[in-house]
Amino acid sequence: MSVKVLGISASPRLNSNSDILLRQALAGAESAGAETEYIRLRDLNIAPCIECNSCYKKGVCVVEDDYQMLSSKMLEADRLILATPIFFMTFCAQAKALIDRCQCLWAHKYVLKQPLISTGRDRRAMVIAVGGTKSKKMFDSIRLTAKYFLDVLDMSYAANLFVNRIDEPGRIEQHPSAMNEAFRLGRELALTDAPLPEKPVNIELT
Numbered sequence: 015m016s017v018k019v020l021g022i023s024a025s026p027r028l029n030s031n032s033d034i035l036l037r038q039a040l041a042g043a044e045s046a047g048a049e050t051e052y053i054r055l056r057d058l059n060i061a062p063c064i065e066c067n068s069c070y071k072k073g074v075c076v077v078e079d080d081y082q083m084l085s086s087k088m089l090e091a092d093r094l095i096l097a098t099p100i101f102f103m104t105f106c107a108q109a110k111a112l113i114d115r116c117q118c119l120w121a122h123k124y125v126l127k128q129p130l131i132s133t134g135r136d137r138r139a140m141v142i143a144v145g146g147t148k149s150k151k152m153f154d155s156i157r158l159t160a161k162y163f164l165d166v167l168d169m170s171y172a173a174n175l176f177v178n179r180i181d182e183p184g185r186i187e188q189h190p191s192a193m194n195e196a197f198r199l200g201r202e203l204a205l206t207d208a209p210l211p212e213k214p215v216n217i218e219l220t
């Protein structure tokens with residue numbers, strides 16, 4: 015059975031740089047024989063968490079929107095690639111809303127102490143982030159939030175691809191090393207026999 019790779023694109027704009035890198039990474043995964051699925055958050059309706067804490071009782075979210083569908087896909091996938099633009103030094107709101115809604119998975123796992131995923135599954139994830147300025151500090155907050163998000167999803171944090179100084183839409187296409195790294199990392203992520211690194215592979219490009 016082929017590896018299932020889910021790519022989630024969080025940028026709200028068209029011709030988005032992080033989206034272009036995500037599609038390169040998915041092409042890389044396909045080159046390794048993976049089955050890929052691409053989802054754009056701008057096409058979905060995912061409200062922010064309302065902190066009602068209902069999920070503490072049953073481990074499910076009571077807010078009914080596209081989260082339920084996406085959550086099932088995230089739990090089913092063998093690999094996840096989340097791509098986000100940097101907004102105010104961190105994930106954009108669309109990505110953060112998705113992450114916060116996963117509080118119900120956190121409750122499932124840590125409050126109700128019920129397993130989310132059948133044991134022995136090899137699940138891995140990679141994060142892509144693109145920022146417009148020369149700062150690299152913005153990637154610290156991505157790393158920290160992604161670490162706890164992926165822990166809740168029971169996914170190993172395999173890799174980051176971070177690119178700064180890319181601002182205009184589509185500009186990333188003029189950055190061949192970023193495009194190549196996205197393909198390479200996507201391919202590597204999909205290979206089932208690739209050893210899992212102790213720490214996430216961290217590629218930061220300017």
Ligand SMILES: Cc1cc2nc3c(=O)[nH]c(=O)nc-3n(C[C@H](O)[C@H](O)[C@H](O)COP(=O)(O)O)c2cc1C
Nearest residue numbers: 025030031032099100101102103145146147180181
């Ligand atoms: C609301 C908003 C906030 C932003 N904040 C930052 C920031 O804190 N640091 C930065 O380097 N770029 C920031 N940018 C620039 C974007 O990260 C940059 O344009 C990036 O290429 C967008 O990625 P995308 O094309 O995938 O949406 C911001 C852009 C917007 C619209």
